[in-house]
Amino acid sequence: MGTRSWSGWGGILVVALAFLLAQDGDHVAQAQGGAALRGTTMRVSTWGGSWKDARHVTAGKRLEQLGVKVEYVVGNPMDNFAKLVAARGRDVPFDLMELGTGDIKIQAREQGFLEKLDLARVPNARDLPPASVDVDAVSTHLLQIVIAYNAEKFKEQGLPAPTEFKQLFHPKLAGRVAFPDINTTMAAYTIVGFAMLAGGDEHNIAPGFKKIGELKVNYYYKASTDLITKFTMGDVWAAPWHVGWVFRARKAGFPMSFADPRGDKWTGMIANEWVGIIKGSRNRAAAEAYLNAMLDPDLQVDFAKRVFMAPTTRKALQKVAADAALRESFMWREEEIKKAYELDWKVLARDWPKWVEAWNRVTLR
Template sequence: MEKLNRIDRRSLLLAAGALAAAGPAGMARAQAAGSIKVATWGGSWRDSLDKLVGESVRKAGGTVDYVVDTPQGNLAKLVAARGGNAPFDTMESGLELVQLMAADRFVADLNYDKLPNAKALPDFAKAKNYVMTLGSMDGIIYNHEKFKELGLEPPKTYSDLGNPKLAGKVAFPDITHTQHWNAVAGLAYEAGATEADLLKAIPLVNKIKPAYFYSASTELSTKMAAGEVWAAPWHAGFVVRLRRNNVPLSISYPSFGTKKGSLWPVLHHIVRGTKNEALAETFVNAYLDPATQLAHAKATGVLPINRAAIKGMADDPENKGVLMLGDAELDNLFVVDFAKVKLAEWRNAWARDILRG
């Protein structure tokens, strides 16, 4: 993880362009029967993943099912199953969980000989026990029609969500949600601190007075579409997805010191003790195929890792103008440095000091 925190953002998103041209022919051809379960998010993310990646498992003679929850919720399932059969075979997660899962030996070391599509990724995206697949671009999602009606300018900071005109209409990501970390880090920066002192964000969250703290994006999507929520720290993908249903959403990207906007890397693991490692490897390898990454990223409004796929995103009418895709913009994205975050202190403070209801 220290290596990830030392790299620049352009390397994170733009490396490996030459190798990305390998295309679908680079997929592993190992045939494996049986079934696997993949722990992932729900809704349109799960649907796209099954359509684009799950098909590789079916072509290999197997079947794939999905366990839908947040990464933290799925980690809790692994903890509960300790000593027995694993509840799933692969899982998506984030940087805040890597050290814990590795220390407790919940995830297996990856055999990159079985993941030939990983050759098209930069070295930092290939860790001992996870591979980086995609990234969400986080910011403030807001209903631009409501803001116009209220005479409000687009929000520039997370603290702007405390405007009295937005009372009762703001949601905030709970600590179990992926988008929580960039939001609270952003507030810490606005308070003159960094992710090393997230406690500075507590008064600002309480000043915002969120109407509710969301733990599932599918639920927030429903509330946004119904007009029950007008603004929330979230990621750009939901602007893309909900605009397809004519929900008038836009995104603004707050600053983190000299950085603007934030990236959340999506990680994929194979769970230790899987009974069908070959099929799990087939799934992960297919996920890394450049064409598959581009198609999944277009469908869900996120960023693929390799350069060729990112260039493809720039030509997509739904994603351009929502995602920041210029070289300088990508180079200047903020990524939380979890080597600095005092996780136990923050979890305790969040449970103790945040005002609810």
């Protein structure tokens, strides 16, 4: 015993402390916050259906293990943003929001709805590339817009894989194409893609709406769950969609295929999808813990396998690279992402009401 003995114990403590600090911050945060979070109820706004289920069995279950009850407010980000606006000045309708693409993140920020993030309390965010971190939101997955099509019908009709939006104007596809409704995440990219057919882009969107008016649309889909029904019933043969649904349809046995749209200088369309904590939340610690769980590498990969969307943390991407099936399911390699088109979301956030106005006049007449 004596002095040597004490210094020996001190050494062990230092080593143990260093070991603890070197561990995944997630577990430390959980250990610290677990007791404080027990018994709280938090609300997360997210998409419905299998997306919400996937969120719950990954991040939601992690929070339940910490004693947190998680409730979900389902709807697409625009609908949920409207709920947030409607509740201005009162209790917030949810603590954490899946904001979707960058335009809603910017709108929510400008309206003062987003809380600045303390990344020390979301340690898994340290593993994100700079493009996936913002002051008040982090990206949890990548959205990849593709042209999804019924491979059997296309073969029957002798149609080539639709690698360009202009192929949707083929006479054999008249009345067989579904177009994303303006409120869906896919709409902005598709409208811009159509604008590019006539020399425009997000800065000059009018040609896009003109082209949409010329397309012989079957219907404008509001929900992917509805669109999958229309595909399986044979009413719709092709639609601008996101790649996650292509694989979910394949998993269900439907002969769905996809092509990445191409332009002169780009191949594929991709976007970070953001999650933020709502200012005024009374469950900020639980929201931070949920966000941290969303970025946990294992849970990110588990989530990717369920919804077929590329994860964003570096550790999760390493796991994707090692998974033969997963690495061919979506765009995730750095060089692919560099070649893909990403919208200027600031333009979209600024001009959105004008886009909706133009959309109404084109699609409702």
